[in-house]
Amino acid sequence: MGPVTRIVIVGGGPGGYEAALVAAQLGAEVSVVDSDGLGGASVLTDCVPSKTLIATAEVMTSFDSSHRELGIRIEDGTHDPADPARVVGVDLGRVNKRVKRLALAQSHDITASVTRAGVRVVRAHGRIEPGQARDGSREVVATAADGREERLTADAVLIATGAHPREIPDALPDGERILNWKQVYELEELPEELIVIGSGVTGAEFAGAYQALGSQVTLVSSRDRVLPGEDPDAAAVLEDVFRRRGMNVMSRSRAESARRVGDRVEVTLKDGRTISGTHCLVAVGAIPNTAELGLAEAGVVLRESGHIKTDRVSRTSAPGVYAAGDCTGVLALASVAAMQGRIAMYHFLGDAVAPLDLKTVSANVFTDPEIATVGYTQADVEQGTIDARVVKLPLLRNPRAKMQGIRDGFVKLFCRPGTGIVVGGVVVAPRASELIHPIAIAVDNNLTVEQIANTFTVYPSLTGSIAEVARQLHTRKAAEES
Template identity: 60%
Template sequence: MSRIVIIGGGPAGYEAALVAAQLDADVTVVEADGAGGACVLHDCVPSKTFIASSDVVTNYRDTDEFGIHSDGLAITVDAAAVHARVKRLALAQSGDIHAKLVKAGVTLVKGTARLGEDTLGHTHRVRVRPGDGDGEYAIDAGTVLIATGATPRRLPTAVPDGERILTWRQVYDLPKLPEHLIVIGSGVTGAEFASSYLAMGVPVTLVSSRDRVMPHEDADAAMAIERVFRARGMTILNNSRADAVKRVGDGVEVTLSDGRTVTGSHALMAVGSIPNTADLGLTEYGVAVGPGGYVTVDRVSRTNVPGVYAAGDCTGVLPLASVAAMQGRIAMWHALGEAVAPLRLRTVAANVFTDPELATVGVSQDDVDSGKVPARQVMLPLAGNARAKMAGLDDGFVKLFCRPASGIVVGGVVVAPRASELIMPITMAVENHMTVNQLAHTITIYPSLTGSLAEAARQLMQHELE
């Protein structure tokens, strides 16, 4: 029986463990926090649960248009109740994953691990340090998977204190909502939290070092969401870099690189993550580590050391739970001799959980504009969609890219409520090399937002027929 040790129990680790157990391997997962890792306990699951609470508030906005009157009653948000629900659901999800792993026959160890000394033969010695204080012990395994994730990046001039200067993992310990939140960083994480707090009635200032929010996302989509943010009252400081954040009395003061200062009650640091690879003994063992501390892997999750794999945020491939999980599965399929296709990032869908959401898959607008990928495109505002009119949706659009001659769908963008669900038909089209003709001939529900996807395909099909 193959013996496998997985260091880290997040999406990469626990999904890999389930695959390996299914293939009759002897699997041990070493995880410090609990099943699901930081993703489930501190990052993705908590943040999306928090966003779900803000969505409830959003549903009460502008109800007079629908003939629904609240008689002037104000909507209040109980921060303690919101945070308690966030933590409760995170623990419940972790418990579900733990139960699934145990049922599959996986051995779970609460603690930390590192690569040990080199051994004879085709095994790797892993040093395990249990969290209960018991002595360190070794496990010799044929395959090791490094799946240790990442941690919020901390700036020396803006050290989080858990009270006023916060990482996104610390916001759920606040006794009440901030009076004025300053969000440092306008990437995906910063935009999501800025959107959520704004929906909950918190004045928000978003500090962006670039000329628009979410600079790495589709420009049309990012600008559409920025317009929504501004229309709802968010203050956005573009081309503004934060040099330092310090506590001043009962608030914070943010100093920008041009000398300006911004004051608020709390500051949320959303300036990226760093991989958790420092204490794993990788360099001593000969495992290649690239710039920033990310483990270097190929498209089947192999490191340069035979039998040692890595997956998830510690590799820096693409910081998505879905990608981490697939990297972990691919690693086990490959290690255990199963037929496996290398990771294909071109078919990975990604979503930003702002309001409205922003979902993308396949080629980007930059790819097309630069000439890197030849494609035709169409963009349809949701305002022309019957279901959108009924729901009072004025913002958002769908965009579709296809090959110029064949009409094969190669990418798309959706800005809309639940764009994370609406992107799925485009993802399936990209994955299965469908043409706009095939998409256009697919009958959609009327009225529905998906109708705009078919309409976009019909417009591209018309171009193809000309």
Template identity: 55%
Template sequence: MTEENTTFLPSLTIIGGGPGGYEAALVAAKLGARVTVVERAGMGGSAVLTDVVPSKTLIATADSMRRVMAASGLGVDLGEAQPHADMHAVDRRILELAGQQSSDIHRALEKRGVRVVIGDAVVTGPHEVTVRRRGIEEGEEPEVITSDAILVAVGASPRELPTARPDGERIFNWKQVYVLQDLPEHLIVVGSGVTGAEFASAYNQLGAAVTLVSSRERVLPGEDPDAAELLEDVFAQNGLDVAGRCRAESVERTETGVRVHLSGEGADGRPYIDGSHCLLAVGGVPNTAGLGLEEVGVELTESGHVKVDGVSRTTVPSIYAAGDCTGQLALASVAAMQGRIAVAHLLGDALKPLRPHLLASNIFTSPEIATVGVTQAQVDSGQYQADVIRLDFATNPRAKMQGVSTGFVKIFARQGSGTVIGGVVVAPRASDLIYSLALAVTHKLHVDDLADTFTVYPSMSGSIAEAARRLHVRV
């Protein structure tokens, strides 16, 4: 008589169907766990339905406009045609694509055997989630789901200012902006972080007059200074107005549009800016209120974020958390990684704790800004000793062929060893080009490993190898 396999595979309930939730669900189901995902809107969460997928689709459309407008410089005769953005068609395509992506994720989960429940969830115990399904009949009792572990991946919502309430008509947050029938005559974007810079860049490329209100000295204050300076130069060349060192005190509707009231030394005496529309990009707040987390012992920060350790575990051992609700870097890739790490820890699979210093990230402005590893600020402060090389794409033959005249690659190599510890790429499709530097940083490659790898000629990636060659030290 043979012994039966008694390997215990836990059950898992996931609250939230965004990248942190659905990625975890797919991995857990593949490893044999019984998984239930509770999502209140649609699979993919806000990342797919109202945030990442829609905004990057808008940006892709804007980039196509950029290439069309630059075509005459490459010898393409557009005749009398005047390209313009049909915002009704643009936004319809954006929302359709987001819906398709959500459906694809839903099907993938069900194919893997994951149970998907559309409804609102509350954590009512260390192993218990109470769910009120959408469309539940009056008087019907909520469902109580018991499982060995719970993963909270509820994301975040746009932060609102008490003096600037979005109305979905003239004043928008980043969830509401995809209802425009016409291109804004003058869009005022409040907030110069990643979200604000991306939307400002996109609408500027689509042909709108754009003013970006920044409370800081420069756009993208937390990013590589060379990259931020180059982006501001491009903004100026494209007619995008940056109102730096200004704070938007309030936003109000006018008869014809909006008025943004200003304060700060950068206002230059201007008490306000008038525009046709305003987009608020002032950060997010975690969707943890009313979820029952503190009642079962999960510790939250003052901002309402869930406290987690390196393996995504909260202060309650059976409850994990992933994504924007944890206060880590607000990126879909980070949420997905946190979710996968949580599953690996729960199921006893091989894992490495979250390593933010290896994170590759991208800002989808035009040009894109991609970074990985050690930053210029860390080198300048003495935290890391590094040899740094910056190589502009202006001399790259592929860049010339494509009409790309701005951008650069920057590599940080550890002094004494030549190990690649960081990198920056500013260029169209920098999000693709950064991958080779991310591999180098993650696997501690030497600059000679990059330099000695064949690259296609001509290619933008050739500049990465060339920059690495310039960091070579004769042995």
């Protein structure tokens, strides 16, 4: 038997633990150095908790928006049946207990899976030492909470340390009234009036969730619309839904500060206006966790933003050092982090590997309705990055949507002229995260609109709209060719 390859992974989020599983499968000796718990922020404080909270909000929204249309009557002796006031509420303390319980359970499941695979988990802070030994190996110093140090020798190191919430200097969180997205799960009572600063994905998701749970929400957006990085038609639908449900959406309004005033929070905008609420959630992006890791001394080049610069197989500028996940700034998705980590291990350990292709990545915004995307975008078409035909079909025409009381949303497909190859898509609908998969398969496998149009769908179903959009694109293609 030849020498065993030693892999040390710093960070136990999706990029780290997925890489560990692959490396162990391929016969490497693997250690994961992690200080917070396997799963990282994605499982413990970000993706899993927020989507668990949103699951409760979804039930509330679906009920509120459609129970009358579906003929469901509420009579509990406290309200006149004709009164449109809400008679169903939430116990936020119980919701958050469930959120934290499920997050910890998921972390424990990941730990069990990794240790079963033969991976050693070291509970410590990892720091890579400068330089390499003659055999090309490197050392990682693992410092435990009590100060004890252990030196780990690695033939390859993967940095997968994630990111933490960005803060506004004059709106620092206190964990009680001014919160970041890691702290909201400590709330025992529903905020009566919640100000959300930031209208990106995180801000929009929390704003929609708390509105559904019963808070009066004000969303402060520095841009001209919510979700400025998403499909403009999708963002317009969501903003319309937010406003229709009673949210105060403040566009072109940059927050400068937030301060406690008794049991309330006062937010001051750049133009001098002030708004007041019982709580404030700051959701203005994330900072990569790349400090105090010894990266620069080890020869790892960082971008101006602090993110680690990597190539498409996750290599950094330092030989034998790879990076994956939010610390790279490639695309802040758990699925991308996991793929980066797996690619790194495949590459270093000599297995077959395909470089990361972001044009095949599916992404989802977990608002209500959800917004799912894959491939090329409307902006790519408008900017001339790609020549593509576009068709958008409102869900209002879909029979299953009518039956379920769904009024908002659409399916949009992009295909190449001439060949009809599908190069992108957008779905705005309940469970869009599930509906995007057939479009993602089409994009990843260069399927044509004809192939999608000729594939049977269940009747009635929301997927029928995907086939219908494909038929319309096929008809348009045929007309152009005639």
